[in-house]
Amino acid sequence: MSWYYLFYPRPAFVIGSGEPPEANFMAASWVTPVSTEPPTLGVAVDKESCTHKLIEKYGKFTASVVENVDLLWYVGSRSCEEENKLEKVKWFKGKTGAPIPEEAVGWAEAEVLSKVELGDVVFYIGKVVEWKARRGFGKWGWDLKEVKVPLQKAGRLFLLPPCKEVWARKA
Numbered sequence: 001m002s003w004y005y006l007f008y009p010r011p012a013f014v015i016g017s018g019e020p021p022e023a024n025f026m027a028a029s030w031v032t033p034v035s036t037e038p039p040t041l042g043v044a045v046d047k048e049s050c051t052h053k054l055i056e057k058y059g060k061f062t063a064s065v066v067e068n069v070d071l072l073w074y075v076g077s078r079s080c081e082e083e084n085k086l087e088k089v090k091w092f093k094g095k096t097g098a099p100i101p102e103e104a105v106g107w108a109e110a111e112v113l114s115k116v117e118l119g120d121v122v123f124y125i126g127k128v129v130e131w132k133a134r135r136g137f138g139k140w141g142w143d144l145k146e147v148k149v150p151l152q153k154a155g156r157l158f159l160l161p162p163c164k165e166v167w168a169r170k171a
């Protein structure tokens with residue numbers, strides 16, 4: 001068991017990169033907001049992936065919430081070298097030109113501001129230049145009764161809401 005499973009289950013997202021016809025999707029669960037001002041989003045990307053090549057080339061990426069775990073597993077288990085994943089997934093071009101899955105319930109588009117290289121991974125920090133939630137989203141994020149934001153448990157095993165809501169006692 002690896003130490004990083006201390007930080008699982010984690011929400012998983014579809015990362016869009018590049019621009020058509022050189023565009024791609026992969027799955028990522030090592031994704032986090034970094035700062036509120038400027039608004040930044042970080043994602044850890046394997047250097048072997050096509051996504052890494054495309055983020056290096058185009059300097060931008062999208063991160064989308066989808067409810068469909070089969071879609072997450074598909075884009076997260078196939079490489080763009082095996083097949084063009086955008087031919088199997090309906091998508092549209094975001095404001096930055098990077099792709100977003102048609103079925104996304106929400107997404108952020110980011111332009112790379114900074115990166116940290118560590119071993120086989122690059123952690124990209126992008127400035128969020130656009131974002132949208134289509135439904136089931138409020139002041140405190142997703143309403144998990146309405147939107148099934150998937151959490152990756154391990155590999156292709158996911159957890160889906162609803163989760164029990166609990167208020168912490170006032171401190």
Ligand SMILES: Cc1cc2nc3c(=O)[nH]c(=O)nc-3n(C[C@H](O)[C@H](O)[C@H](O)COP(=O)(O)O)c2cc1C
Nearest residue numbers: 026027028029030045046049050051076078079080
């Ligand atoms: C749920 C899930 C989460 C993943 N999280 C990450 C991640 O955070 N970073 C990463 O580099 N790869 C992650 N992967 C693996 C990539 O999605 C996978 O290597 C993908 O095939 C890369 O595609 P590409 O080579 O077309 O870019 C994840 C896969 C799954 C299924």
